[in-house]
Amino acid sequence: MVRLALRTGLRWKVSAAIALVGALMAVALSLVVHNAARHSMLESNRDVQVERLAITLKIFAQSNRLQFGAKIDDPSLPKPLKDEIAEGEQATYVQDNGDNAPEVWAATPLGDGRVLSLHDPFLDRFAVLDDTDQALLFGFAGVVLAGSAVGVLVGGRLSKRLRKAAAAAGKLAEGDTAVRIRDEVGGRVRDETDDLAWAVDAMSDALQQRIEAERRVTADIAHELRTPVTGLLTAAELLPPGRPSELVRDRAQALRTLVEDVLEVARLDGYAERAELQDVALGEFVSRRVRSLNQDVTVEVVRDADVTTDPRRLERILGNLIANAARHGKPPIEVTVEGRVLRVRDHGPGFPEHLLREGPSRFRTGSTDRAGRGHGLGLTIAAGQARVLGARLTFRNADELTDGSTGAVSVLWLPENAPTNTGSFPVIQLPDR
Incomplete structure (x- = not known):
């Protein structure tokens, strides 16, 4: 089963994370502001309707005229409001009209059992709430864009430093032991990338020291064996003819070849060999x-x-x-x-x-x-x-x-150009064969 992996850059991941956090905060803040503004507006409208109802009741008692579109025993009076009025108390009620502005009702009982009521959707006031929502929407978009821009800048800088570290590590893997990842990464502010670079450099130094120690031990052993093996091979040539002498000479020659090969490997591992072109x-x-x-x-x-x-x-x-x-x-x-x-x-x-x-x-x-x-x-x-x-x-x-x-x-x-001083690999496009 083959698992597909989506590769994305670090800058885009950081940008997406910052934008997502900013979007969530903007949404939460927008909801809080919207609900608070709506609640404050409704409470203000209730107060306005109560004041209108008091003025209408006073004018009705003096001149028997109704103001502000008030009605007596309005058949569209909401049932929850009727229940409140039935207890003989003045009351207000907000009737939700779906996508339209809500109706704000105010009603009070009259002395003869009738009910005086008035209602108004206050469209002009709720238009202000729509403008507030639109402003919050623009603010939300601005937060997301600004967060994305900041994420690209921050993530791009971090991604660039990591790419430099990866390139330096590649040089190190190819045998360039002089490279130091911390120097390649650069930067004035120290962060986790610098800690990683220091750790890799320390590991590289430790491995290089160990490899160099092993190479020297191998080369020293092979070099010390070279003289006695040469003497053994010379002595084997002086043995009388026969099968035992042939076996001794054959094994001595094999041992000499092994010693020479080990010395050659040690020289190659030291990266000191240079081509004579x-x-x-x-x-x-x-x-x-x-x-x-x-x-x-x-x-x-x-x-x-x-x-x-x-x-x-x-x-x-x-x-x-x-x-x-x-x-x-x-x-x-x-x-x-x-x-x-x-x-x-x-x-x-x-x-x-x-x-x-x-x-x-x-x-x-x-x-x-x-x-x-x-x-x-x-x-x-x-x-x-x-x-x-x-x-x-x-x-x-x-x-x-x-x-x-x-x-x-x-x-x-074979490369098209002469090898470099370090014998580095050329870039060769391998054909499909």
Whole structure:
């Protein structure tokens, strides 16, 4: 089941939150003001009707004339008002007329059992209430717009700082250990973004120190082993001919290769390696090197290209990829040159899932059929040398063939420009292949 996630910027979330809070406050305030104004107006209208009723009653008693549209025993007199008058008391009543202005009634009993009443909707006064509601509506819109603008400004500044922090973290992940997120974020006012930046910088320093310590220990151990292993290999050459002597020389040579590979990995991990650049015709270079490495590997130059790279490091990458294909894959092994793209493919079981997911790891091959051959540093060295060249090395499995095998495909993407001083990755658009 695929869950779709809606991605929105932080500035719009903050803006929406501020606008929503402002809208809720504006609505609540508008309701309070509207109800208070309506209640005050109704009470004022009641008082006016009571005064009119008193004047009408006085004039009616003197001249038997009615004022302000008053009536005696009005048939439309509301029943709640009739009930109040039945108790012999003067009363007022507000009759709701739906969307129209309410009728304000005032009535009083006469001495002969009749009822004097008058009513008025006070349309002019309730028009003022409509104007008040309209003003509140404009105020509501202004609050929402102002809140949105403030949210965009506040959220935009916070979002910009977070984007700078993310970009700096990306540089850090690519190996630029000199970058400091706090310096990239900037700003004079300290907030949670600065706390996050300080924490990530501290974590980066701690990890870098640990990695550097491990690299130095590895390099020191390998360097200290180099001399005795060289002596062991020299001594093995002096042994008398025979199968035991061959086994000793073979294991000593394997140990020497391992020590040299560990030293190379330590140098690559230190980001101190620099490429010695030359102009190379890639197709001719690969064809010549492959013939010297393995005669059984086929080379196809689909499209040649001139590249600026380090031939020694490129040969090291090519040799490790071919050696890995020969050790863990199945023939035929094919090398294809297509412009600046170099592919090495075998027809074996393919790369293990952990390598496709995490990339090559030292001392881990994931192969169950290699009978103890190899130490898992070949692809690690190839990836490190590709970084020094400013290239990108990717791994995938080919589509399944008719015989059930898939095949492992290693693809080296050489940059159009010379690598940077730090050997950073170029931006390469990967085609769908």
